[in-house]
Amino acid sequence: MRHPLTLAARELFLKVNPEARVCLLPIVAGFVGADAVAVALATRMDDSPDIRVAVDIGTNGEVLLGSREHLWACSAPAGPALEGAQIRHGIARRWGAIDRVAIENGDLVLSYDR
Numbered sequence: 001m002r003h004p005l006t007l008a009a010r011e012l013f014l015k016v017n018p019e020a021r022v023c024l025l026p027i028v029a030g031f032v033g034a035d036a037v038a039v040a041l042a043t044r045m046d047d048s049p050d051i052r053v054a055v056d057i058g059t060n061g062e063v064l065l066g067s068r069e070h071l072w073a074c075s076a077p078a079g080p081a082l083e084g085a086q087i088r089h090g091i092a093r094r095w096g097a098i099d100r101v102a103i104e105n106g107d108l109v110l111s112y113d114r
Contacts, residue, residue, distance in 0.1 A: 031075035036062045046071055 004025055010018035025034035025041075039054045040046060045066055054064040061078035064071065100111035 028073050029075075031060045032062055032073045033060075036064055036073055036075075040064055040071060040073075 004023055006021055006023045008018065009016050009020040009022055012022055014020070014022065025037045027033050028037060035056060036054075039056060043052065043054060045052050045054065045064060046068055048067050051065065051067045056062045057078050059078065060075045062073065062075045064073050066072055102109045102111075
């Protein structure tokens with residue numbers, strides 16, 4: 001499904017107001033699902049003149065990057081069973097790996113195991 005689908009609750013046999021509308025978001029591609037679409041919509045990435053990035057790390061690691069010009073998405077396994085299985089750049093969590101990134105007083109601060 002590449003487009004959202006909106007149905008009345010009664011069509012899905014939901015026990016709520018039968019006139020309630022249920023919106024099912026599209027799946028963009030393999031493993032880039034409706035949660036990534038929801039992030040893009042909620043953050044209005046497609047309305048921004050500036051390039052924005054959103055990262056969702058769960059069972060799959062999804063990355064969204066873009067602006068009003070173009071929006072890209074990708075995904076790789078990220079759950080404990082597949083830790084780093086399809087990550088080409090960077091390293092898995094081990095000694096010396098960066099595990100946190102923050103901005104403090106305008107400076108980029110990296111945290112890693114030593």
